[in-house]
Amino acid sequence: MKQLVEGFAQQLRDAMDIGEKATVAFSSPLYNNVVIAGMGGSGIGGDIVQAYVADKLEVPVIVSKGYTLPAFVGLGTLFIASSFSGNTEETISGVRAAMNSDASIGFVTSGGELLRIAQEEGMPHLIIPGKSKQPRACLGYSLVEMLYLLHYAGLLDDTFKTELRQSISLLEEQAGIIKVQASALANNFHNKLPVLYVSNALEPVAVRFQQQLNENAKQLCHVNVFPEMNHNEIVGWQHPESIYEQLSVLLIRTAYDHPRVRLRMDLSKKIFEDKVQDVVEIEAQGATYLEQALYLIHLFDWVSVYLAELNNVDPNTIDNIDYLKGELSKQ
Template sequence: MKKLVEGFVQQLRHAIEIGESASVTFSGPKYKNVVIAGMGSSGIGGSIIKSYVADKLSVPLLLSNGYNIPAFIGPSTLFIASSFSGNTEETISAVREAMEAEASVCFVTSGGELLRIAQENSMPHIVIPDDSGQPRASLGYSLVQQLYLLYYAELLDDTFKVELAQSINLLEEQIGSIKVQASALASTFRGKLPVLYASDLFEPVAVRLQHQLNENAKQLAHVNVFPEMNHNEIMGWQYPEKLFEQLVVLYIRTSYDHQRVKLRMDLSKAIFERKEQSVMEIEAVGATFMEQVLYLVHLFDWVSVYLAELNKVDPETIDNINYLKGELSKV
């Protein structure tokens, strides 16, 4: 897994090459909405894109993370299905419903049933490499190809291409600092329950870290966002008192945080400190949203592999997930 994390920058470069050379055309009507379907590591790219395009798309973009799709989906919907293996049962189910609703369905996958459906029905699709064998190690591929699908559908302009190139340069410049910070965070997280707080715009990044800690380091983590947590979770910082000894709080700060969110984060610190809880902070680096997201993703991926080493676990094994898939296949 460490080699796969090390190859993230090269993956982004390769993903851009794939996107640029993709032969994808859309012949449907002008789209009134976009839905991205995907689960787990194949779905987190859609969550990041939803935040990225919030101020760019003139139509709403929603996520579909399950077997069924919303009732509004129809002929004016661009439906993007993302699955590394192409065999994710929830995404396959959602695709079939989207096809029945006559949505314009397109795909990002390395193969499997979804690629068969795409080819059999002459639907737009971009094939990504399956070399890693790990969906969570292919975020660069799935994220970039979803951006290209939006671009080819004439919903997104080409600004993202410049921002991706800038992000690659940033990661190359910052890799030394990234590894130092990641190692320190991993040491702090060891034997603790990380409580990860970010602004709502950067929730996908916090969730990505949670996923990586779960799968790579085999360790639980908790995520919530400002300002929402100030309306509920903040009251939970009273009991059970013994739990607070096992927590470590991480703030994910960015230049895109709303001024009131920054104030809320500052004020909430006092509440955590009453439980003798210090707050660690990570500040995103980069001039654009894309740069800051990819910087944090890469940093947190390193945290997860370093923590896996400290926990003495194999970051590539996913025994519990494989067990569930095996049992589900019997029914």
């Protein structure tokens, strides 16, 4: 896993190369909406894409994480199915429903049933490398190829390519600093329950961090967002007092935080510090949303790997998921 995290910037570069060399054509020139289907490591890429294009696309984008699709999916829908293995049962179910609704469908996968469907039906698809067998370590591929599908569908202009190249340069320039920051955060989280707070603009990045801590470090984590948490969770910072010494709070700040959100973070931090000794902050680096998101993703991936070492666990294994898949396959 450490080697895969180390190669994240190169993975982004390779993903761009796949997107640039691809020949992808969609039959419909107009779309009323976009639906991205994916689970786990493939699905979180859809969440990040949705957040990134929120101020760029003139049609709504939603992410579907389940077996069924919204009733509006139909002729005016661009449906993107993202599955590393190509065999994710929820995503396959969504594809079959999308096919029945006459939506335009594009695929991002390394193989499996989804690639078979795409090739058999002559549908647009981008093939990503599958040799790592670690979907969560291949976010760069799934995220970038989804952006390319939106581009080839005529919904997204070329700007994302420049921002991706800038992001790659930033990650390479900051590689040493990122590892130092990650090691410090891992030590903060060791034997603690990480509580992550971020603005709603970058919620998918914090959720990705939570997922990486779950899978790589085999550790629970809690995430909530500003300003929503100020309308409910902030009141919960009273009981049970016995857990305060087990918490480690991280405030994730970015240049895309609304000024009122920044103020809310400042005020809420005082409440946290009255309860918890370990309250830290981190500021995303980069000039664009994509740079800041990818910077944080890479930083947090390193945290999860370092924390796995501190927890003395193998970041590559996912025993509970393997158990669930095995039992589901029997029924």
